[in-house]
């Protein structure tokens with residue numbers, strides 16, 4: 001680790017509890033090299049490992065990775081097929097490695113849109129790693145905040161219409177319990193790579209008070225020191241949550 005960053009970061013004070021990463025710029029990374037877009041996704045694995053290991057070193061207990069959005073289903077069929085093949089082969093390949101590293105894996109998103117094989121991989125991931133304790137890795141797959149909030153609203157409305165719930169009981173914490181992320185703390189820091197400065201329907205409820213960090217680095221080039229730079233920047237932020245400092 002870069003010694004200056006190490007000195008600043010190892011204090012453990014003001015370290016985020018949950019960071020969420022929009023891993024963007026994979027296609028552009030490949031196109032810049034005259035390669036097929038899928039090559040960018042294949043080169044993303046090094047960045048993913050670095051981000052997880054960096055969080056582990058800093059004692060950040062939760063990391064959420066935006067792997068595939070609900071809107072990404074609208075991409076060309078060929079790209080979707082290549083991505084699905086890659087997911088299936090990678091999920092198989094990395095399960096043991098994740099488990100051996102004591103990583104607990106959770107998933108959020110509309111998983112039923114995936115093929116039976118991929119759903120099976122994901123159930124195995126979650127079940128096999130559920131007692132692991134080094135870090136919780138949340139994979140956002142077929143994830144969109146709006147659909148998540150709509151589904152939560154439907155569940156709650158059903159309970160009200162059946163007379164099991166009164167409208168007065170619906171508050172922030174009750175609503176949260178109906179989201180995919182019910183057992184996961186709110187996001188402290190959102191990182192987006194590739195220079196785009198938007199949330200793209202990612203964790204809108206959970207990031208209500210998150211700090212946002214944007215970098216021009218394309219995701220396949222993102223390394224541990226880039227994560228540490230983001231955390232160092234986060235540590236300098238003054239979070240007020242509507243109060244006075």
Ligand code: IPE
Pocket residue numbers: 023024025026027028029067068069072083194
């Ligand atoms: C994000 O990378 C990952 C997925 C959507 C699967 P992109 O595919 O959006 O890469 P760019 O933004 O086109 O470079």
Ligand code: IPE
Pocket residue numbers: 022023024025066067068069072196198200
């Ligand atoms: C967001 O990136 C989704 C993921 C990183 C998985 P996109 O590339 O799909 O977002 P937009 O279309 O640029 O907003």
Ligand code: MG
Pocket residue numbers: 024025026
């Ligand atoms: Mg993109």
